[in-house]
Amino acid sequence: MTTKVLMKGSEAIAEAAILSGCRYFFGYPITPQNEIPEYLAKHLPKVGGTFLQAESEISAIYMVLGGAAAGARVMTSSSSPGISLKQEGISYMAGAETPCVIVNIMRGGPGLGAIQGAQPDYWQATRGGGHGDYRLLVLAPATVQEAVDLTYQAFDLADKYRNPVMILGDGILAQIMEPVELPEANNQLPDKAWAVGKNENRPRNIVSSSYPKVDELEKVSIRLHERYAQIKKNEVRWDSYLTDDAEYVIASYGSAARIAKAAIKMARAEGIKVGLIRPISVWPFPTEPFQNIVPQTKFFLSFEMCTGQMIDDVRLAIGNERPVYHYGRLGGVIPLPEELLAKIKELVKEAK
Amino acid sequence: MHELLLAGFGGQGVMLMGKILAYAGMKEEKQVMFIPSYGSEMRGGTANCSVILSEEEIDAPVVSKPTVLVAMNTPSFDKFESSVKENGIIILNSSLITKETTRENVKIVKVPASDIAKGLGNERIINMVLLGTLIAVTNCVKVGSIMASLKEILPPHRHNLLPLNQKAIEDAMSLVK
């Protein structure tokens, strides 16, 4: 039996990375995710790994590219403005088909914004983020336990699809402490015949996103998109809460989904039949559960800590079949369950 | 469900107090969550954290209306007094907070925590004094779980402080009873 330990979300992510076989971390400080690099600076050397603080986020992501190209399990983490700086390298990594795990602990924006937890980077994360026609596999944990489990799996997924995987959290997830069960250490890392390094008996390996010939690049793009189709087929993750008889459905992910759950309990106590669909993989987006629930649903409410970004995906999923509303607080203000309850009641009243 | 808000100024051991409570709750197989407040400034100003102890799954990672407020200094009291749930409890460090509450529907527990800590020879253990008061008033966790948690959380070179911490907690508890 595994015992539970009380861990901060950010530290739990860092520990899960180590357990998953990650031995290299390159990063640059930014609040509210500093506990991830701090934890790894302390613990990676103990397992023969390397923690290196780069001179910038840009440099850090290219160190990740180098480490990944060399065949290692590599991670970086940052928060919104830092992730923006990393986008150039993330695009290169997607193009060069190099696996890595990128943690984005979102904060309020735009610009320097504020360090409190928010969800304003959904578009950036789910639409690729950088230049070029690519996607990241994006996982959005809501609890510390889920952060552990998804980070642990993220490295396998990155290797499986040779694509960067993003863990999309927020300041709340990174800062709260909850009991977690840690998985067992993974000692069987996959062979990477395509990686660079010592090479006695194989042809040279080139890791590059440079394809100067248009027909060649078109082929690569098609191959990447076939892979994204595989990811869409295999890796859609979501959870639901009280949807069986729901007449109103809230769409919410990450920390916001927990607040939604509390509001749903309050609403149910008042006899309002409201449920929750919580995307865990925000890319690929769980389209089906939304489509399937349309017949019984009067309206959808996308509850996000931003002005409404995931709402686009909800609309894409259900078409014009039902109204889709949004509620959220901005700038790092944490919405309270009572506020959401009030919004639900207001919309229910209008719907009648 | 206990939703605790612990507030003081940096250096009063607010965060440690919260972590011990969460840890003790976990030992008792309760659902627990520790929520620190974090600001741009690393030091100074008020420090506060929330702890949720529950028999059921914890949903929202936010405590807007605490069932119990532990206020270690006047600014904390001023800031959070009004947020306490109806029929909730405010435990205040009466060595530093001399004003009276304006709330009518809360229970006030006054503890001269700074003076008790001074009397025990170490001003830094006011958090333990208030922790003792808190568990005596609310029964949110058992004192045994607190002591076991303290031992695990404190680094070994601080274990010499365990007896003093225990005494602070027990003295505070006996004052309530």
Next chain:
Amino acid sequence: MDKVSSFPKTLVDVPMHYCPGCTHGIIHRLVAEVIEEMEIAFKTVGIASVGCSCFCYDYFNFDVVASAHGRAPATATGVKRVHPECLVFTYQGDGDLAAIGTAEIIHAAVRGEKISVIFVNNGIYGMTGGQMAPTTLPEMKATTSPYGRSTALTGYPIKMTEMLALQDGCVYAERTKISSVATINKTKKAIRKSFELQIAGKGFSVVEILSTCPTNWGMEPLESIKWMEENLETYYPVGLIKDEKEVK
């Protein structure tokens, strides 16, 4: 008669895309020959950057990672940290290393990153079409300094190798040029020394090679070599800048 010099095995036998008279080809060959002579191709990883030399991965017959503009030293860091037993070098031009990649190169030197840097300096952006580089000389014409580089407007040429040599983590820095058989041989020796220092576990080293850009300078290849010696070299004197013996 015996064949005494021919195409090195450490290069792929394909035509290079460089303009006629561009010395990148010579420098590629020198790097490849040193690797062949040291018998280390099996453990060499080159890092390509962006600029005319970004396609060097087509020519070097060993593992290569292509990085982005200016980021080669960071990518080299990632590779070297995972495979410390490998010879890792970056191949960068002056537009790449001295402008967009200034932070990456300086901090690789600061960390004493155990990599070698082949820095080809011709004072201009080649691939993008002859724009002004930070290394462009005062009054020198480029497509973005059509009246000649104005120091009042854009400042002065940057001396990267001197700056790198100042860092404690840098064990060896030398500037050479491609202008004669003698200077070509000197350049090869410098590359070899840099690689040997890395294999010996010493720190960061850089070989800056003054080169030409006949196309964007608007000159015949021979004329451009003369121009390089009479102009570029006066600003960037060749010679040893920091020797490993100076490192305590």
Next chain:
Amino acid sequence: MGLIKIREERCKGCTLCINACPKKIIALAPYVNSKGYNPATLTDEKACTGCGFCYAFCPDICIEVYR
């Protein structure tokens, strides 16, 4: 006593080898290769010492040296 062989298809006619040759026995051919360059050719086989200067200076590495 030496010899050079020039892969004329690879030559871009940059003339760097012509300048490097101490015997001045390399010149551009009057004809062009498939790329359209006048390639370098050896004009006096007997005079070649196989010194390799042309090889050293050839950016397209299209010269083989025999001695």
